[in-house]
Amino acid sequence: MNTPKGFLFSAVEAAIKKPGRKDLALIFSEREAVISGMFTNNNVKAAPVKLDMKRIESGRGQAIIVNSGNANACTGKQGMKDAVEMAEMTAKTLGVKTDRVYVCSTGVIGTPMPMERIRSKITELADDLGRRTIGDVAAAIMTTDTFPKAISKIIKIDGKAITISGVCKGAGMICPNMATMLCFIVTDVNIDKSALDKALKNAVQKSFNRITIDGDMSTNDTVLIMANGMAGNKVIRLKDNSGFRKFSEALSDITYELSRMIVRDGEGATKLVEIEVKNAKNERDAEKGAFAIANSLLVKTAIYGNDANWGRIMAALGYSGIAIKEEKTDIYLNGLKIVSKGTGMGKDKEANEKLKNKEIKIVVDLHLGKGTAKVLTCDLTEDYVKINAEYRT
């Protein structure tokens, strides 16, 4: 996979939860980079999230150290000390400023970080920079993910080739506003802070913030993007319409593709489901309605069972609290109209067949206004229950 100029990657095994895989990773930029981030809205935030939120005010970053196996959340004062120490040791070993190092953790909540095992691995982690790929980072940050998630894209701006690469992890607890989702994006574009902030916000709003697996939102969600300017293009600013738009679109593509991978890999999921609510009173209603359907356990289990039980979709729309007129509502399933003006078309058999696809698209047309929103989700299976009942064992 192509990666942007000046970025190096590393991953080692620190046996944080248990031995047998790489679980500690490092992303390093040879030059100090502009950095933007978005973080969980959960009122209970993990120590590294609190640390990064403070640090990112400077707008500058050079390294991200990330571990899986332990979330360093609900770990009290010791948790914050541990996060700070991870950053300090990394900075010292790399020879960069401490406050340019960001820390991310994912895994079990409420267990102290096994710092002795992490400490002893930082030198090896730094030594391996350049010997490992961004794919190794994607693998090291997995928890219950079944495959590593990475993507790259090259665009041209100002005659220069610009590379954007992203990795993420997801699987469980995925909900609006990015629940246990970590995503790291690196790019060699030359861009100023406010343009990078805006591009990231746009991208996340319609990707990571519009996916849901089980309605839970984590304490650790973080998206970070570092742009080190080494592509050599003229600096992109907000007012620079064409350059900004090009970069912004490419970044949105990256986050959208990554969010699809997360949903496809939802715990126990067998199907990727896109819910589109259109012609709602407004966009907020459309989003709320789409989320109500996407989060309904009854809808998700029906999809899993190849049962086009559209009554459950109507019920979810009904309790979502949005404006709805039953007698105006149409529902389509993979292009087949199954509900017209609030009542069934008698197409259940045909619709059940459509549900055997691995990709399901449900479109609800409310015929009330111009608001439209799409939400990605997955089905709910026995395996979801199994995975989450046995997570810590």
Place this chain on the structure above:
Amino acid sequence: MNTPKGFLFSAVEAAIKKPGRKDLALIFSEREAVISGMFTNNNVKAAPVKLDMKRIESGRGQAIIVNSGNANACTGKQGMKDAVEMAEMTAKTLGVKTDRVYVCSTGVIGTPMPMERIRSKITELADDLGRRTIGDVAAAIMTTDTFPKAISKIIKIDGKAITISGVCKGAGMICPNMATMLCFIVTDVNIDKSALDKALKNAVQKSFNRITIDGDMSTNDTVLIMANGMAGNKVIRLKDNSGFRKFSEALSDITYELSRMIVRDGEGATKLVEIEVKNAKNERDAEKGAFAIANSLLVKTAIYGNDANWGRIMAALGYSGIAIKEEKTDIYLNGLKIVSKGTGMGKDKEANEKLKNKEIKIVVDLHLGKGTAKVLTCDLTEDYVKINAEYRT
């Protein structure tokens, strides 16, 4: 089971979804009764709900006809015609006023009512009045319920014995504000309309409105209570403190016990779970926090798996949006303190043992104010998924 004076019950097989069980029931009061009701907040309401909501404005009732197997929801104009016809035929056969007959339906959404099979059974239904018990009604209204739910209580007011009997059905789609939950209460108390309304509202608020199984809310939820005055006590009014309080408490006991039965019988559930959030900023926060925990799939699966993963409880509190100070929060599991001031007590092994009980009590002490609320729920199992993936097959 003791039942109040003047009430007769009946149940027959109309093969509404499929043959093999009684699925059409009738509750009849020899005298016209005072009636109160509470209905689903879902914006998509089943035809019989719309009918009853209009009819109940009169405050008078004499019969309730109820079927399982078909919800008569999302059935358009024909659905309303069918509900009206069910009431009309019942009224004619019983020789009572049509607008004193209430109709309730539960089952699959979006399928037209098999009216020819219902029509042909109304006479038999009326003929069997008095030959069947309230327990037969409880059995006939079951859908995925695994046991009939009925309870009776006798109290003394004004020197007279007063009986209150209730039946309900629940199982799936149980959520705040009574989701696919039907409950019928009959009593021979002599009470006026406003006192009955108030007593029912109090009772439902702390019972059916504080239970949740999967967060879905149905199109058909209905609670009806008929009081026919045949116990002969002096009429209870709101200002009659002692009589009202006695009746109100007994009614609250009835609905609380019925709501416990519903949760215990949650689809696929193996455990009954009570979540209490106390010392929240206010009662609203306490309720919201308790529901966030109760509705968290991650919490529910952890309880199923005997895994005292309290981090998931903290995370749910965090995203619930209520006021919370991590460093002040304590959590107890069946009396064992597992979290003190936001961090673990290292009691996970002991706590996992506690989770092997069939009744789980989680207490969260926020130490922020005086708001307290209890919510009942159950664990989430593979069987929930199985039941709901195969519901219509």
